[in-house]
Amino acid sequence: MRPTRLPLHALLLIALLAVQSLAASTFAQAQLTQVPGQNSPTTKEQVPLYVPQDDKLIGRVSIPDEKLAVLVQPEGREWREWRTHTLRLAIAGLAIGMTAVLAIFFLYRGTIRIHGGKSGRLVLRFNGLDRFAHWTTAVSFLLMALTGVILTFGRPLLIPLIGHQAFTPLAEYAKSIHNFVSVPFVVGLLMIMGLWLRDNIPEKADWTWIRTAGGLFSKAGGQHPEAGRFNAGQKLVFWSIVLGGIGMAATGYLMMVPFAVSGIGGMQIMHVIHGLLAAGLIAAVIGHIYIGTIGMEGAFDAMGCGEVDENWAMEHHRRWYQEQLRKGYVEGRQPAE
Ligand code: HEM
Numbered sequence: 001m002r003p004t005r006l007p008l009h010a011l012l013l014i015a016l017l018a019v020q021s022l023a024a025s026t027f028a029q030a031q032l033t034q035v036p037g038q039n040s041p042t043t044k045e046q047v048p049l050y051v052p053q054d055d056k057l058i059g060r061v062s063i064p065d066e067k068l069a070v071l072v073q074p075e076g077r078e079w080r081e082w083r084t085h086t087l088r089l090a091i092a093g094l095a096i097g098m099t100a101v102l103a104i105f106f107l108y109r110g111t112i113r114i115h116g117g118k119s120g121r122l123v124l125r126f127n128g129l130d131r132f133a134h135w136t137t138a139v140s141f142l143l144m145a146l147t148g149v150i151l152t153f154g155r156p157l158l159i160p161l162i163g164h165q166a167f168t169p170l171a172e173y174a175k176s177i178h179n180f181v182s183v184p185f186v187v188g189l190l191m192i193m194g195l196w197l198r199d200n201i202p203e204k205a206d207w208t209w210i211r212t213a214g215g216l217f218s219k220a221g222g223q224h225p226e227a228g229r230f231n232a233g234q235k236l237v238f239w240s241i242v243l244g245g246i247g248m249a250a251t252g253y254l255m256m257v258p259f260a261v262s263g264i265g266g267m268q269i270m271h272v273i274h275g276l277l278a279a280g281l282i283a284a285v286i287g288h289i290y291i292g293t294i295g296m297e298g299a300f301d302a303m304g305c306g307e308v309d310e311n312w313a314m315e316h317h318r319r320w321y322q323e324q325l326r327k328g329y330v331e332g333r334q335p336a337e
Helices: 008-033 075-109 128-196 205-211 232-256 264-292 299-304 310-316 318-327
Strands: 050-053 056-059 070-072 122-124 307-309
Touching (some): 128 232, 232 264
Antiparallel strands (some): 122 307
């Protein structure tokens, strides 16, 4: 039997098909691995996909929200550096620094005692409304600080401790509490402004108080410079909380409505201001809590039950005490002439 022979034109056809299929598969592979560029076969329009603009890369979008076209924004890296390093350092550094300074001061000075001892006669210092305003602001502030700090330190401190699964709902609750508690915080802030602003206006006597550091370093006792209802130290805390609180509220609410008044750069600036104010206020409030509790005998009563001992009032707020005496507001004392 003669072997079957393929005709020449059939062999040529097979070779042609093999070359064609090889070329097609190489082309398809090239298409899969290449990102379509502005001149790639998939790009119908011969226009650039993005353009550099003010050191950003701005793309093109067909939706109304044009800010979503920003592809690369170099300031974002600086902001992330601030968020993940500088902010944490500022909050932890100021809080730990303030606590250390107070601990050293406590070792040196101990609790500042009422020099003349307690007289047992009481003077009304803060009425119910004053105390409601104070505690509304104070409790809201502590909740805002705690929930804010959970967001700042969650990744480096809490996730390694409690894991992602527990941290996720914790961060969600923290964020909701931070949003909602902002309302009583602002209400408290407005109340303390309405109630105490007049008594916190700086005056000449404040200089003497500042020059002598309020007699805080004098161990002789009873050497406190004269003061009205609030001394210069308390005025400093008042204005820090009021102005800082207004700043926190303004930047905080603007962050809650992203891009309402500014672009991405403005949002980053608001976050930086919010964080710096938080760091400063947390340190200031640590100092305030110290002096209102273990730092000074009799001080907590003013905001606890609203009344202070007569000797405490005389030593720390002499001018205010004399006014109360004149008006007959000191228990067991007749109005003075
Ligand atoms: C009306 C008052 C306030 C409002 C409306 C407000 C709002 C906000 C908003 C929207 C954020 C961004 C959260 C996020 O990343 O999604 C934030 C973060 C933060 N807030 Fe407030 N806040 C207020 C007061 C306070 C106070 C009093 C403190 C503490 C002293 C505070 C401390 C913080 C901290 C530490 C962060 C986290 C910053 C970060 O790590 O990114 N805030 N706040």
